[in-house]
Amino acid sequence: MTLVFLRPIPVFLRCRLLPLMFLAMVLLNGCAPIRPIPPPGPEISPPPPPVEYKPVSGPAAALYLEADKALQAGRYDAAEMLLERALRIEPRNPHYWYTMAQLKYRQGRYPETVQFCLKAESLAGKNSPLAPRNRELLQQAQRAMQGQ
Numbered sequence: 001m002t003l004v005f006l007r008p009i010p011v012f013l014r015c016r017l018l019p020l021m022f023l024a025m026v027l028l029n030g031c032a033p034i035r036p037i038p039p040p041g042p043e044i045s046p047p048p049p050p051v052e053y054k055p056v057s058g059p060a061a062a063l064y065l066e067a068d069k070a071l072q073a074g075r076y077d078a079a080e081m082l083l084e085r086a087l088r089i090e091p092r093n094p095h096y097w098y099t100m101a102q103l104k105y106r107q108g109r110y111p112e113t114v115q116f117c118l119k120a121e122s123l124a125g126k127n128s129p130l131a132p133r134n135r136e137l138l139q140q141a142q143r144a145m146q147g148q
Helices: 011-029 059-072 076-089 094-106 110-124 131-147
Strands: none
Touching: 059 076, 059 094, 076 094, 094 110, 094 131, 110 131
16 A cells, blocks of 8 residues: 655645635625525514512522513523523412513513413413503514414
8 A cells, every 4th residue: 555645736836726716716605595685574562561579588589580680681591591490499470470471572482472471370360460461461472473
């Protein structure tokens, strides 16, 4: 078995090949398909403001307060993780479910928003101060789903 060593390309050839390679790349780039700009989506209004809610003390309350701060700061991944933990500790708190619905709405995940709103409604009841805002968010998510 013999090894074949390639000779390096002489400098004068490299100087001639480099502009040709650049020209070929520019021409081939022009052959790339042009993607049309998608039409703007429906005007989606922001979710209703959060209900003033002061959780009682406890581990779930601390997680909820941290999640609310993260949500207001736009750190949706951190807020989602904290809310999931709070819901595991206190699964019957409708405010936690409503805040999770707000988070999903802001992420553009409207089917999940509807599910979380329905859960919050089932736990809060019809006479809760949370009910009107929850219903409003539910309707906004349903309209957004129809517009997609």
